[in-house]
Amino acid sequence: MSSLKGYPKFPDVTKEKLERELLPEVFQWAISNGLTIYPPDFKISEAQVAPITLFPTPLPRKAFEDAIDVQKSFNSLYAKISQNHNGWLEEESEKLAKSDPEFTGKLWEIYKRAKEHGISQDLALGVFRSDYLINDNDNQIKQVEFNTVSVSFAGLSTKVGQLHQYLNDSGRYSADGESFFNEEIPVSPSAELLAEGLTKAIQHFKPAASDKKPIVAFIVQEGERNVFDQSVLAFNLLSKHGIQSCRLTMQEIHLKTTLDKSTKRLYLNSTGKEIGLVYFRSGYAPNDFVTQQDWENRFTLEISYAIKAPNLLTQLSGTKKIQQLLTNKNILTKFLPDANSADALLQTFVRIYPLDSSELGEMGKKLAFTNPENFVLKPQREGGGNNIYKEDIPTFLKSIDEKDWPAYILMELINPRPTEENIVIRGEQTFQVPILSELGVFGTILFDNKTVHSNDYAGWLLRSKFSASNEGGVAAGFGCVDSVVLY
Numbered sequence: 001m002s003s004l005k006g007y008p009k010f011p012d013v014t015k016e017k018l019e020r021e022l023l024p025e026v027f028q029w030a031i032s033n034g035l036t037i038y039p040p041d042f043k044i045s046e047a048q049v050a051p052i053t054l055f056p057t058p059l060p061r062k063a064f065e066d067a068i069d070v071q072k073s074f075n076s077l078y079a080k081i082s083q084n085h086n087g088w089l090e091e092e093s094e095k096l097a098k099s100d101p102e103f104t105g106k107l108w109e110i111y112k113r114a115k116e117h118g119i120s121q122d123l124a125l126g127v128f129r130s131d132y133l134i135n136d137n138d139n140q141i142k143q144v145e146f147n148t149v150s151v152s153f154a155g156l157s158t159k160v161g162q163l164h165q166y167l168n169d170s171g172r173y174s175a176d177g178e179s180f181f182n183e184e185i186p187v188s189p190s191a192e193l194l195a196e197g198l199t200k201a202i203q204h205f206k207p208a209a210s211d212k213k214p215i216v217a218f219i220v221q222e223g224e225r226n227v228f229d230q231s232v233l234a235f236n237l238l239s240k241h242g243i244q245s246c247r248l249t250m251q252e253i254h255l256k257t258t259l260d261k262s263t264k265r266l267y268l269n270s271t272g273k274e275i276g277l278v279y280f281r282s283g284y285a286p287n288d289f290v291t292q293q294d295w296e297n298r299f300t301l302e303i304s305y306a307i308k309a310p311n312l313l314t315q316l317s318g319t320k321k322i323q324q325l326l327t328n329k330n331i332l333t334k335f336l337p338d339a340n341s342a343d344a345l346l347q348t349f350v351r352i353y354p355l356d357s358s359e360l361g362e363m364g365k366k367l368a369f370t371n372p373e374n375f376v377l378k379p380q381r382e383g384g385g386n387n388i389y390k391e392d393i394p395t396f397l398k399s400i401d402e403k404d405w406p407a408y409i410l411m412e413l414i415n416p417r418p419t420e421e422n423i424v425i426r427g428e429q430t431f432q433v434p435i436l437s438e439l440g441v442f443g444t445i446l447f448d449n450k451t452v453h454s455n456d457y458a459g460w461l462l463r464s465k466f467s468a469s470n471e472g473g474v475a476a477g478f479g480c481v482d483s484v485v486l487y
Contacts, residue, residue: 006487008058008183010421011173018423018430022054025172026163026425034232035159035481038225039427047228050156051480053464054423054430055173056164056185057437060139061486064460067132067141067441070348071457073341074130075445078148080335081322082124082314083449088334092325093316096380099407103286104319104380106295111312114302120264122448125201125277125309127151127194129461131440132348136417143348144414144438145378148318149310150284153481154190154442155232157461161187161483184486190442190459195236197444198277200454201307202243204446205276208265214276215268216245217257217306221282230281244273250288253297259304266304279309319380324352324409350412355397355405364410369394375410389413418467424480434467437482460484 013022027049030036036047081089097105129151132141165185167173173180198216207214216237218230230247237243246268248256257275258267266275278301282288289295302312316322326332327349329342336342353364367375377388377396388396390413397405418434442458465479 004487008181008485008487010055011180013054013173013423018054022167022172023425023428023430025167026052026054029163029166030159033159033162034228035156035163036228037156038227040225042225048427049425050160050228051424051426052160052163053435053480053482054425055421056161056168056181056483056485057419057422057435057462057464058183058487059437059439059462059484060134063132063134063139063141064439064484064486067130067439068457068460070341070344071128071130071441071443072455073336073338073345074146075126075128075443075455076341076452077326077332077336077345078128078146078314078317079124079126079445079447079452079455081317082126082311083447084313086334089313089317089322092322093319096316096319096321096407099404100380104316104407106289107298107312107316110295110299110302111316113299114312117303119303119311120305121307121311123201123204123307123453124311124314124447125197125279125307126314126443126445126447127197127279127309127458128443128445129440130443131438133414133416133436133438136415141348141439142350142414143323145320146318146323147440149315150281151440151442152226152281153229153440153461153463154188154194154459155229156481157188157459157483158191158232160481161185164483164485181485186484186486188459188461188483190461191232192236192240193456193458194442194444195233195240197446197454197456197458198233198237198279198309199241199243200444200446201277201309202241204453205307207274207276208263209274212274213243214274216243216277216279217266217268217275218245218247219253219278219280219282219301220247220249221288222249222251224281246275250282250294250297251290253300254293257300259300264303264305266301266306275304275306277309278304278306280315284315320352320378320409320411321354321380324354324411327352350414352412353410355408355410361406365405368397368410374413376413377408378411379408419464422464422482424464424466426480431466435464435482436467437462437464438479439484 030049037050097108131144171177354361372393424431440461446453462482464482
């Protein structure tokens, strides 16, 4: 690995130094600064250090900058799709709803009900993250997925970069007390920039009472373990922008809020404050909706005058099927006509096949059985643990009815180079094993049916996972939060 041109060397750390010096520094800094997560079956007073790496992971500067450079174009693309001027997103969502009736289908039905009832708020906020792996053979970024709902770790990404920068600048990595890495260890501005994106939505919102500032409602999961990552954003909203927030689960909407039937304005019962922005940190998977009441609560939020981040159309634009369709240049340029922007995005795509009755779908079905080692099978569902990899694909497809295959896409595997020298810290355990790193870039975009009001890059996230693990979700238990050292 270190034979790569400009590739940073790693500190030579003995087991004794790791256990007696470095780990105490890591744990004390992390706990002091909120680089934490709740363990499974937690008590509310007992947090632990989030899964992290001991060192920043080397990334090629060019690939890192390329990922940042295309983010605003991706924001524009998905906002344009979500504006739905030509009905394309509705048409594709209607098709997809039939192949995934239990989740995407239910979201689609709620959208249709809301549209028929009347959607009172034209403004929508996209809080996005585009995830990439860096291809080993050419150091090019290749998109894994584009996330349009409940993007996580903007808060902890900033903190892990600060930790690694502190350990380096304080001389903790080296034997002589000097900085070990001379290369740049940048700190992601995501904790502040995502809060700024939420703030812009509140600033554009017109409250019922002009002398009272509206609040942000974080819609979270029951028993949320990743609460500290979310709290960083809430703290920044208040301390830097004077905006209050509250936390509600999908199960609590009908109990803790009131929707004015005539104005469709949404109020928090406990304080009477108007909710100006509904920010979803849940609602991306079937288990977020336990009862029919939960679906009704999602409907209530959609028809309310509060701005949604995201609204249902924007959430539906983030399905894997839409990602697959956008790899077609003819479709992409309908929404992103600028040739340079479209070409830059196309260069980040790998081959993605549907598994339907189209010509491309028939090709995908064949490849799933003849060359499964080159692919990953992905459903429309978000969150870790849902993908099927390589040789497991044929067995899985045979286990389900072929009429259900269109609910999946077949995606070409990306081959990143493992990092072998880093150390992963999970609880009190450490692991020095090869890891693979996925770079996510955040973006926010505020738009209505006709106009984009703001479009901003919002920092980055590096997640790393054991190279033997196929999944990378940190809260799902597969990965860890990392930072970058650029070369």
